[in-house]
Amino acid sequence: MSKASVSAADRKAYIVTGPTSGIGRLAAIELAKHGMVILVGRNLRKLDEVASVIQQKKQLAISIACDLSDVQSVRRAAAEIIALNLPIAGLLNNAGIMQMRSTTNALGWDTTFATNHLGPFALTEALLPHLPDSARVIFVASGVEDPKRTPAKAAGFRGGRFISVIASTRGEWQPGGSSNPGFDAYATSKQCILAATMALARENPRLRINAIEPGFTPNTGLGRDANAAFRLVANYILPLLAPFIRYWSTPKRASRLEAKVLTNQSGQTGIYYDERGESMLGSTLVQDRGFQDRVVAETRALLSSV
Numbered sequence: 001m002s003k004a005s006v007s008a009a010d011r012k013a014y015i016v017t018g019p020t021s022g023i024g025r026l027a028a029i030e031l032a033k034h035g036m037v038i039l040v041g042r043n044l045r046k047l048d049e050v051a052s053v054i055q056q057k058k059q060l061a062i063s064i065a066c067d068l069s070d071v072q073s074v075r076r077a078a079a080e081i082i083a084l085n086l087p088i089a090g091l092l093n094n095a096g097i098m099q100m101r102s103t104t105n106a107l108g109w110d111t112t113f114a115t116n117h118l119g120p121f122a123l124t125e126a127l128l129p130h131l132p133d134s135a136r137v138i139f140v141a142s143g144v145e146d147p148k149r150t151p152a153k154a155a156g157f158r159g160g161r162f163i164s165v166i167a168s169t170r171g172e173w174q175p176g177g178s179s180n181p182g183f184d185a186y187a188t189s190k191q192c193i194l195a196a197t198m199a200l201a202r203e204n205p206r207l208r209i210n211a212i213e214p215g216f217t218p219n220t221g222l223g224r225d226a227n228a229a230f231r232l233v234a235n236y237i238l239p240l241l242a243p244f245i246r247y248w249s250t251p252k253r254a255s256r257l258e259a260k261v262l263t264n265q266s267g268q269t270g271i272y273y274d275e276r277g278e279s280m281l282g283s284t285l286v287q288d289r290g291f292q293d294r295v296v297a298e299t300r301a302l303l304s305s306v
């Protein structure tokens with residue numbers, strides 16, 4: 001934990017995962033205008049750098065170490081956050097990865113699925129009982145989960161390829177997926193966390209649980225393990241074309257959207273916001289309540305075995 005004072009407990013507190021890069025970094029800095037920010041990430045040095053940017057503006061931030069691909073690390077982080085006894089107004093599940101080549105975590109689970117679905121789900125479930133009524137929870141999803149999303153198809157995605165939660169941990173996806181296996185892991189992880197968002201919103205009407213698709217946002221760290229040619233296109237060429245690409249956004253715009261939805265005082269819950277802050281629909285599968293409940297039940301069963 002950084003040296004920031006946690007004594008101003010009368011202020012609202014906002015939890016942000018993945019505040020060390022891209023959209024999350026700017027969202028954390030924006031949210032610090034509204035209250036104390038609890039920065040949750042895997043690299044304490046990077047967290048403390050963001051905390052010091054916030055503290056230099058006489059705003060409050062503290063750092064909590066948490067590797068979202070590791071369930072035990074997530075549980076330790078949740079316990080640390082709970083022990084702070086702060087008035088949590090919002091939880092922004094922003095952290096995520098998109099790997100070009102799949103890797104596995106210490107348990108042998110697909111790292112993308114663990115980081116993008118299991119970790120945020122476990123963190124949220126651990127914190128839920130400690131959130132006051134009307135607190136806000138956001139999951140950052142992605143439109144690539146929808147196999148019908150045309151620009152995502154053009155980029156090589158084939159939508160979520162869900163078989164089961166267990167199969168996803170093994171990196172097994174429905175046949176007919178992307179030629180890039182990392183894309184199937186990413187799309188399926190986002191499909192699961194989006195489905196879980198809708199189920200959790202129904203289960204917890206006292207809270208405001210929503211999802212965001214930030215839009216196609218170049219110049220973040222996403223896909224950072226890609227080869228040099230891919231990164232050249234993503235970081236230098238696509239940004240030039242981005243204004244002409246549907247669903248385009250920028251890190252600044254996307255971060256403002258995350259902060260706006262997290263601090264929004266309206267009672268809306270179970271909404272999936274697009275990059276303009278308007279309500280959108282997920283894939284046909286995600287809209288199916290049976291699928292939403294199945295994902296949550298299988299995820300809980302898996303996590304309870306760890």
Ligand SMILES: NC(=O)c1ccc[n+]([C@@H]2O[C@H](COP(=O)([O-])OP(=O)(O)OC[C@H]3O[C@@H](n4cnc5c(N)ncnc54)[C@H](OP(=O)(O)O)[C@@H]3O)[C@@H](O)[C@H]2O)c1
Pocket residue numbers: 017018019020021022023024040041042043046066067068069070094095096097115140141142143213214215216217218220221222223
């Ligand atoms: N950029 C887009 O076009 C786009 C589109 C749709 C959705 N999204 C989603 O938007 C969110 C933010 O992405 P971004 O584009 O801003 O990417 P980014 O710049 O790579 O930021 C990702 C953040 O997640 C953190 N993170 C990664 N793995 C983690 C782990 N195991 N434990 C804890 N933190 C971890 C990173 O920490 P480190 O600094 O330590 O790596 C970083 O702070 C992600 O959920 C992404 O899937 C992005």
